[in-house]
Amino acid sequence: MIKEFVRRKAIISAVQFTGDNHQECMTFVDGNFDNTLSYPNIIMLDMTVEVEMWDYLLYDELGRINVMHPDEFEFIYQDASLENVECTGSVWPEMQSNWIV
Numbered sequence: 001m002i003k004e005f006v007r008r009k010a011i012i013s014a015v016q017f018t019g020d021n022h023q024e025c026m027t028f029v030d031g032n033f034d035n036t037l038s039y040p041n042i043i044m045l046d047m048t049v050e051v052e053m054w055d056y057l058l059y060d061e062l063g064r065i066n067v068m069h070p071d072e073f074e075f076i077y078q079d080a081s082l083e084n085v086e087c088t089g090s091v092w093p094e095m096q097s098n099w100i101v
Contacts, residue, residue, distance in 0.1 A: 011080050014058035014073070017051050025057055032065055042067055 015021070015028045017040065025040070026033055032043045040051040042065060049067045051057065056073040058066050068076075 007076070008061065010061045012058050012060060012077065014056045014077070016054060016056050016070070019053050025051070028057055029065055 013028075015025055017025050022040065029042055034041050034043055034048050041048045042051055042057060043049075044065055044067070051067055052069075054070045056068045056070065058068060058073070058077075060066050
């Protein structure tokens with residue numbers, strides 16, 4: 001049976017790469033980057049992903065690091081500090097100290 005599903009609402013952590021915040025992004029991903037290439041990149045699971053200007057780096061609801069284009073990010077997420085944001089909780093607490101990458 002085909003059903004429709006709604007994404008659960010949860011608070012995630014993210015930073016947008018602006019070109020002048022390279023160190024902040026490297027700190028955010030906690031060593032999961034590869035500086036041997038000629039472009040900013042993040043190591044996700046078993047692959048390296050190029051980070052383009054204005055991309056968002058985020059830890060998703062399961063604590064996995066991700067790189068997302070601004071249009072996609074802003075469609076899915078909104079600033080948690082804004083009024084009327086409903087949320088069922090934060091990233092799984094047991095994963096916050098041991099991010100899965």
